[in-house]
Amino acid sequence: MASGEASGSEGTASVDKATASGSRDPQALRPHAEHAFAAELAALARQDDRPRPARWKLSPWAVATYLLGGTLPDGTAITPKYVGPRRIVEVAVTTLATDRALLLLGVPGTAKTWVSEHLAAAVSGDSTLLVQGTAGTPEEAIRYGWNYARLLAHGPSRDALVPSPVMRAMAEGMTARVEELTRIPADVQDTLITILSEKTLPVPELGEEVQAVRGFNLIATANDRDRGVNDLSSALRRRFNTVVLPLPESAEAEVDIVTRRVGQIGRSLDLPAAPDGIEEIRRVVTVFRELRDGVSADGRTKLKSPSGTLSTAEAISVVTSGLALSAHFGDGVLRPGDVAAGILGAVVRDPAADRVVWQEYLETVVREREGWTDFYRACREVSA
Missing domain, CATH: 1.20.920 (Histone Acetyltransferase; Chain A)
Known part of the structure; x- marks a missing residue:
């Protein structure tokens, strides 16, 4: 809440307003990366004079610096978000600058989710376009759903459509995230094939499609201990560039x-x-x-x-x-x-x-x- 005195509908309004504006809630137990490290991201943006891909907040060099840490020319210290081989981060960042999606693979606890969040925060300034994979993740979580009250009252329409985080990322040229991809049922996983290959999400109920604009990409994470749970099809795996995050060397x-x-x-x-x-x-x-x-x-x-x-x-x-x-x-x-x-x-x-x-x-x-x-x-x- 905005203050300790806020309560009832007044407190709810404060929360809704903060959520809608995307601003940082000082009471948040775990702020999103773009809020927790806003000062570092702003400092990098001010001094980043290198070419930036379309709709990226930072250049690939600055994104890698944000992840790996360093000292900027003005003396600003960038804290390391990932401690590991530099080449791994460089390959991951470069992948996002191409038309290939990124798959972060590794055993549990190798910072896959952490790296995914910080990559999205540095590239798009928003790490919240997230699909959390589980055994019960439905197709609608990746494609789109419907507001059933509006659907029943007026039939299929744009107003009744509820976009998924992936659809929003496509329309806005941002980075979407899919966590624990191999825990999602195989038929739901394959919903991503058209999105990643054609950069298009058909909406047959409306006779329309959403085309991804420049800047869109997707980061997925998978646990290599989950092999055999819902293995990726060869068609889907080909749409990803896989980067394996190792355990710390020493x-x-x-x-x-x-x-x-x-x-x-x-x-x-x-x-x-x-x-x-x-x-x-x-x-x-x-x-x-x-x-x-x-x-x-x-x-x-x-x-x-x-x-x-x-x-x-x-x-x-x-x-x-x-x-x-x-x-x-x-x-x-x-x-x-x-x-x-x-x-x-x-x-x-x-x-x-x-x-x-x-x-x-x-x-x-x-x-x-x-x-x-x-x-x-x-x-x-x-x-x-």
């Missing part, structure tokens, strides 16, 4: 990612900073990487891997929860006891098999590691 890179994101999330939740928490972040990342890779960091001990993915995103969640515990029920310093329960919940997804994996890891690796005695005790306590 422990230091992953620690950096977790630290940055936990800091951002903590500020949005008014949690205190955790300047002394870097050691616990390193431990969480180390545990996740060792169990994920099936071998200890020194290469001496082979390990069984649990059924979960133990992604960077899950590490961020564990540390954020630990930070909240330390803030509300501790002394504000992130300690082993604050992250132990979160790690247990992330690792032990299958109560039978994963618990055995976890116990073996604690006894063969954690217990013997120098300087990890307090961490071992905390993990044993919550695992008992």
Whole structure:
């Protein structure tokens, strides 16, 4: 709401007005990328003198700088949104400047959604033209629907038509997003074939079609752990340029990612900073990487891997929860006891098999590691 005093219809009006104008709500728990990083996007736009594709807010170079971070000539610092190989971002941005759609593929937690959102924000200034894929996503979510009251009263008409985010992006020359594409039923997925190949969306009920204007493109994300759920048809896959987002190459890179994101999330939740928490972040990342890779960091001990993915995103969640515990029920310093329960919940997804994996890891690796005695005790306590 606009203020703490607003309530009832007055408060609803304030919310509706803010939503309609696309302005940032200062009370939003998670602002859209174009709002959260508006100052950086504006600074890039002011100093961006390179050629921009039609209807792009920034040049491809500036979009890549926004994603990867850097310092502008006037000294403005652009924070990294993605920590990974530069070439991956460059290929993704270049794809959006062509007539090929972009498919971001990777295991869970490799920042596919995060990258998709920031690409749309930097290219179109709007990351909200989104279709969230699920097993129940209908064809109307990608094509269009109808206002049934108007449809019954007056028959098919433009006024009765409800455009999908994809249709809006086509008409306005913007970037649409489809999350978890492989979770959408195959027959609904194939609705995209005509859109991506012909750049046209027929509306047979009206005897019309919507043609995409310059600037339109689409970013889809897919989880490569979902192979066999609703695999993309070869016809649809050919319409995409696929970019695979890898897991962080090194422990230091992953620690950096977790630290940055936990800091951002903590500020949005008014949690205190955790300047002394870097050691616990390193431990969480180390545990996740060792169990994920099936071998200890020194290469001496082979390990069984649990059924979960133990992604960077899950590490961020564990540390954020630990930070909240330390803030509300501790002394504000992130300690082993604050992250132990979160790690247990992330690792032990299958109560039978994963618990055995976890116990073996604690006894063969954690217990013997120098300087990890307090961490071992905390993990044993919550695992008992």
